Amino acid sequence: MLRRYLPILTWLPHYNRRLCGADLLAGLIVTVMVIPQSLAYAILAGLPAVVGLYASILPLLAYTLLGTSRTLAVGPVAIIALMTGAALSGVAPPGSPAYLEAALVLSLLSGAMLVVMGVLRMGFFANFLSHPVIGGFLAASGLLIAVSQLSHLLGIEAGGYDALTLLTSLATHLGGLHWPTLAVGAGTLAFLVAVRHFGKSLLRRLGLPGPAADLIARAGPVFAVVGTTALSAWLDLAEHGVAVVGAVPGGLPPLTMPPVEAGLWRQLLVPALLISVVGFVESISMAQMLAAKRRERISPNQELIGLGGANLAAAFSSGMPVTGGLSRTVINFESGARTPMAGLFAAIGIGLVTLAFTPWLHHLPVATLAATITVAILTLVDIPLIRQTWRYSRSDFSAMAVTMVLTLVEGVEAGIIAGVLLSIMLFLYRTSRPHSAVVGRIPGTEHFRSVARHDTETVSHLALLRIDESLYFANARYLEDTLYALVATRPELEHVVLICSAVNLIDASALESLDAINARLKDSKVTLHLAEVKGPVMDQLKKSTFLDDLAGRVFLSTYAAWTELSPRRD
């Protein structure tokens, strides 16, 4: 029991020096690598840069205790930062103390929801975010983030959390373009793109072994941060109007108490739910992928508790909503992390940074961070996925397209809610008009196939109808229509056999329809039979009076129905 809720107990007793060495190295690398992105994502959320560091200390500790993934790295991530900013800008002016407090409330609510969902074993909830909806949402969010960073790259004032606001705001302020900022931003961007595309092969050609080349290439943002900070300090760019991070308070994250205000909590309830679900989906997909690579297992419900704990820790330590991040997890995994202890080491490392090294961040240009985000985020726009979804299914594609368009135009919340609702509605619509086929016997076999697709043997007084869907309220009336239409067009009909091989459920509405069909066919001197009813469905039918009232029989196989009913009895 204790082990289930504290997964650390499953691995800590077996912890040894070899594992510790690997985790220590990974923790060190992660510390260095995630500083730029932690700062950048806090700024993306409209928060002071240092909040990103604070959110990378205690939350990591909480996940180390509670999480089941061995290598997931928790912290601020781009999408969640975007959603946080969109939610907070609706309740308080950016930069105000109320804005900071709202961030704590958002972490608290989202943490509490995750823990509750985990305890109630509601991990399945996340399944309703279909892949096309997630894909569309990520692509649109990536575009939104990229556009939002343009203002930092151009050195102009602009803001907003939907495409229209962002673009008009950019356009109206374009006159204020600041050339030195643009130079830093564009230079960093060019450097990062170059490192990403050519860094690894170049380093290898210089004789570095593969993994090292890989790691150094990934450290591009770190070099950019160090380089531009040094440049900025040397030329005193802040004096020339280039926005820099500025004074960052030193010391460990101050402990905080999220304010208890009913109105504020109510306003942040839906955003917190969406942040929880989106964060969980992003995190769990990655955790499952990595667990599979090392043949480990993760528990989705315990993951909810782990991420919930991390967010609660953020709420009480001046943080912001966090989740398992793609890039930091990949760095952690590829740096050789073996257990969640690597997360603890990274937390200690970032703690030391906030204690001692924050003065060094003073001259860091904001444009450098914007360039870092832009390069990282554009990988979210997965064009092949969009093309592939279009080819595979127009229905899935329409859910994806609506999510994308609404995310861009109306913002992240509207986009994701519309996407989920639309994909559910499309599924219900499809199941409400099930495919059905009148089947006949493939001559000389016991196989029955659609008379429309195959050469089959049929007799005029017997109709075999296969329904390819569970029977439930949304298609109960459709079933009635289908059967009455069949009977109306074939006056010589005496028997109708409903083949239920694809019927996984018959709910109360469908049962009433079957009752009505049975009675009405009996009035028209046609007998209704069933065939190939599955065990669980049959068990349930036995709880009703339907089987007693059924005019015909329940056959084990279509062939049994055929041998019994096809000879005409005169």
Next chain:
Amino acid sequence: MLRRYLPILTWLPHYNRRLCGADLLAGLIVTVMVIPQSLAYAILAGLPAVVGLYASILPLLAYTLLGTSRTLAVGPVAIIALMTGAALSGVAPPGSPAYLEAALVLSLLSGAMLVVMGVLRMGFFANFLSHPVIGGFLAASGLLIAVSQLSHLLGIEAGGYDALTLLTSLATHLGGLHWPTLAVGAGTLAFLVAVRHFGKSLLRRLGLPGPAADLIARAGPVFAVVGTTALSAWLDLAEHGVAVVGAVPGGLPPLTMPPVEAGLWRQLLVPALLISVVGFVESISMAQMLAAKRRERISPNQELIGLGGANLAAAFSSGMPVTGGLSRTVINFESGARTPMAGLFAAIGIGLVTLAFTPWLHHLPVATLAATITVAILTLVDIPLIRQTWRYSRSDFSAMAVTMVLTLVEGVEAGIIAGVLLSIMLFLYRTSRPHSAVVGRIPGTEHFRSVARHDTETVSHLALLRIDESLYFANARYLEDTLYALVATRPELEHVVLICSAVNLIDASALESLDAINARLKDSKVTLHLAEVKGPVMDQLKKSTFLDDLAGRVFLSTYAAWTELSPRRD
């Protein structure tokens, strides 16, 4: 084309004197019978009694032109009146001119929605009201209506559209109980219950033929109205404080123009939608049942247009929302109506009543109408249906119970919305955790059955897994979990065959999961195969690259997979 939208053209050319005679008689009987209920339902909706008559004239004419059911009788009905009252009391004080105008807007919106749904062929929309939800809603509404009529029966002031408001209002005003009113109300109630239970058999024993006895027994409310009106006029009960209908303006319904006010329209949008859908469901179920009895066909989408036309007519002729009513339709059918012309005759009859006979209604006690409603409405509380649903399925029952409780506590709108959402969620939850079975061969046959339920033949390096559900976003991850768990527990496994006989759909999310499963099993040296993939599903899979990447094969039958894969190859 014209015939599709004007069904009158299909039957009017064949109209003859015999049909006309039958329709004329039915129209006459309906005229007499529906006057009490038309008045009563208008009062139930908080409107002047005469509005119920107005709503039984032009709307009937519209349905005669546009409807496809031969015997459906349109007019004010109890449930719709309750919903109308609940909606209107939220936007204007009962009795005010604004309240009357809002009723017109509600008819207009609901008529327009019905017509639009009909033209867009969206009749399937009504299918999402599952039978348990309808059953629960009707039962709760019946109770609400019965309680709301208590105040009229007791002669006290009380109102409200949810159980709590009604009961507290009744309790606080109980001191004002008016004995003469109670005497009229209780007397009428006793008379109506007696007629309903013993009238028919008594009349038969007196020598009347069955149908005539039936009709006279059904005319109980008419006798009650005539009797208590005469009594009230004779004793001048109004002088003694008994509430009577009072002065009813004579003349044909005044033509009206619903006010165009954006705010009001927005407030009435959701109520109008619910009234449309509930009215349509009530009406279409009855129309289908009666059509089946006479082997006629009705068109659900044209019915939407017919009911929509009737509501539009109500909006422009001082009416209220209408739909096909249970009791008036049964009276019409059993009085021998053959075509919608009977509706036209009833409209003319009720028109004559409003022209010439409204003074006669002056002394009609409101308590009589309340007794009429109470007796009619309690049949909606269908206890056997509730018991039967409980036995058949706890999941369906929970949707029913939530609908009932919320309708009682929060009112009709909250109840029906919660019921629909819950039944959709329960269905999605069920499909998100599909039943699956590892199957083995029944020795000596080509049949494969669950190894847990049957004695089967299996081999350790081959797993045959049958998934009993369409594969889509809600269960894609569950599928992955199921397969990985299977592989994790059987290290000697070399082949996994996914039997898709019950898979009617594979959406883009499930396709991605299958891709991931295929790749991950390949990594673990296990080959994934499919079997019994249906034609339409296979067609769709061919649009993706999945079949090219699939490590194993697609077998036509499970048996083919077995013969190919079960011999161990060393």
